[in-house]
Amino acid sequence: MGKFxxxxxxxxxxxxxxxxxxxxxxxxxxxxxxxxxxxxxxxxNSDCNDHLLVPEGINIYIHIPFCIQICDYCFYMKELIRSKDQVDEYVDCLCKEMKMASEHFSLGRRKVNSIYIGGGTPSVLTEQQFKKLSECLHKYHYLTADTEFAFEAEPGTFSKSKLEWYKESGVNRISMGVQSFDDEVIRQSSRKHTAVQAIHSIDILREAGGFELNIDLLSGLAGETTDSWDRSVDTAIEQGTDMLTIYKMKTYANTNFFKKGVRGKEIELPGQMEEVSLMKRAMDKVFAAGYDLWSTFAFTRNGCKSRYIEHTWRGQDMIAYGASSFGKLASFNYQNFNNIHLYVQKVKMDVMPVYRTYAMSYKDMIVKELLLCAVRLFSYTKKEFIDKFGFDYFKLIPDVMSELVYKGYITDATDELVLTKQGVLYGDFVSKVIASSVKEVFAGDAIGFVY
Ligand SMILES: C[S@@+](CC[C@H](N)C(=O)[O-])C[C@H]1O[C@@H](n2cnc3c(N)ncnc32)[C@H](O)[C@@H]1O
Ligand code: SF4
Structure with missing residues (x-):
């Protein structure tokens, strides 16, 4: 038989x-x-012409993996600061990486919407180190007066003069890790500051002016009682910061709390229901104090928000600098080497320190949007999702959405996803339910337009 x-x-x-x-x-x-x-x-039509012609804005994350102590709950990549030389070498590598990346990916013309310097503890940088980093940011990237420039600080690691350099360099938002205002809880987490020092640091920040201020608390720490938690939340509210973030402490396998309280029996950590009850109490207090919900774990006053989180959750490109940092460029997620020595070695050899990547498919993007953005952010309409992906996920999983309404996790609003208080409390669970259900439909190929 012939071929055709x-x-x-x-x-x-x-x-x-x-x-x-x-x-x-x-x-x-x-x-x-x-x-x-x-x-x-x-x-x-011409609606998107500007979108094409004006280079898309980017966001920048810089990881500073040095700390003055290792806290028992912390899962981030960090190590104890050993010497000034070690940090000098790392900052040199950050600057070199910035130069390489901005040339390699032609980033210089793309407006920087937000910068987030996180860690570890960025506030341990000396004046010289910080200035060098900030000069490189300005040299290799297109910063404007509009750029949000956020910086993570820890009580006791900065002074009035450090705040002046931050301001001069354009830092306009500080996120301070307090975790608890109870000295015993702080001590049991192996942190070095006291509640009084934390309050003093917040006072210094407020007096310096010019910064949006966020403080982080952690629910579910070792040694927490209802009383200590209530006092901590009350004290946090009294500080009157623009934003208050309350993370649920997750006991990751790389933490001391995991070794001491999950694998071992040295310490007792609050159980799931105890933690839920602490979070409920905190939410009542925070709402009563006039804060609004901004995400499932951040509360805000006067419309203040983290543009870095908002942009990156909504899928804008995020350029990552430093060991272990992860970013997103077009449809690629990528992460740098997560070991300081390897990171430094690669950069010194003029090699981009990218360790691993993931090419996101259209399906992945949809699931990511549902998991990390739509449910978590409190201002996410159905229209936004439809504009991005072209279909209404409410219609794709109608039974699941009805069950979420029936069980009290979301309201019956039809044009956006609105979480109830219970939904906020179990925010990531709601995300998981919606994202997994959508994934199941995709797996059955019921929607054939996703290639
Ligand atoms: C990089 S850390 C710390 C910033 C700064 N070094 C400090 O300690 O104040 C950023 C935030 O992550 C949160 N965090 C750390 N470990 C966590 C965990 N196991 N689960 C949830 N949140 C965690 C803490 O609230 C912390 O303030
Ligand atoms: S919480 Fe902050 S200071 Fe403590 S180990 Fe983590 S990054 Fe370092």
Whole structure:
């Protein structure tokens, strides 16, 4: 049989025999179709011209993996600061990485929407180290007066003069890790400051002016009682910061709390229901004090928000600098070497320190949007999702959405996803339910437009 002969033996030249069904209609083959473009030109307009012509904004994350202590709950990549030389060498590598990346990916013309210097403890940088880093940021990236420039600080690691350099360099937002205002809880986490020092640090920040201020608390720490937690939350509220973030402490396997309280029995950590009850109490207090919900774990006053979180959760590109940092460029997620020595070695050899990547498919992007953004952010409409992905996920999983309403996790709003208080408390669980259900539908290929 010749290469092109019909294997069924039917007469393929016959129109009837060769007809196919499209959306339930019989269609006869023609040789008239000749596709050169999709969608057809009649759907194109000038609405997105600016979006194409103005280079898309970026966000920058810089990891400073040095700390003055190792806290028992902390899962981030960090080590005890050993010497000034060690940090000098690391900052030199950050600057070199910035130069390489901005040239390699042509980042210089892309406006920087936000910068987040996190750690570890960025506030341990000396004046010289910080200035060098900030000069490189300005040299290799396009910062504007609009750029949000956020910096993580720890009580007791900064002074009035450090705050002046931050301000001069454009830092306009400080996120301070307090975790607890109870000295015994702080001590049991192996942190070095006291509650009084934390309050003093917040006072210094407030007096310096010019910064949006966020403080982090952690629920579920060792030694926490209802009383100590209530006092901590009350004290946090009294500080009157623009934003208050309350993370649920997760006992990761790389933490001392895991060794001491999960694998071992040296310490007792609050159980799940105890932690839920602590968080409920905190939410009542925070709302009563006039804070609004901004995400499932951040509370805000006066419309203040983290633009870095907002942009990156909503999928804008995020350039990552430093050991273990992870970023996103177009459809690629990537992470740098998560070991300081290896990171430094690569950069010194003029090699981009990228350790691993993940090419996101369209399905992944949808699941990520649901998991990390739609449910978590409190201002996410159905329209935003439809504009991005072209379909309404409420309609894709109607039974799941109805069950979430029925069980009290979300309201019955039809144009956006609005979590109830219970939904906020179990925010990541709601994300998981929605994302997993959508994934299940995708797995069955019920929606064939995702290629
Ligand atoms: C990089 S850390 C710390 C910033 C700064 N070094 C400090 O200690 O104040 C940023 C935040 O992550 C949170 N965090 C650390 N370990 C956590 C864990 N196991 N679960 C949830 N949040 C955690 C803490 O609230 C912390 O303030
Ligand atoms: S919480 Fe902050 S200071 Fe403590 S180990 Fe983590 S990054 Fe370092």
């Amino acid at each position: 002969e019909n294997t069924t033996g039917s007469n393929w030249a016959s129109q009837d025999a060769a007809s196919l069904h499209i959306n339930g209609n019989v269609e006869y083959p023609t040789r008239e179709e000749f596709y050169t473009n999709y969608p057809f030109y009649k759907y194109w």
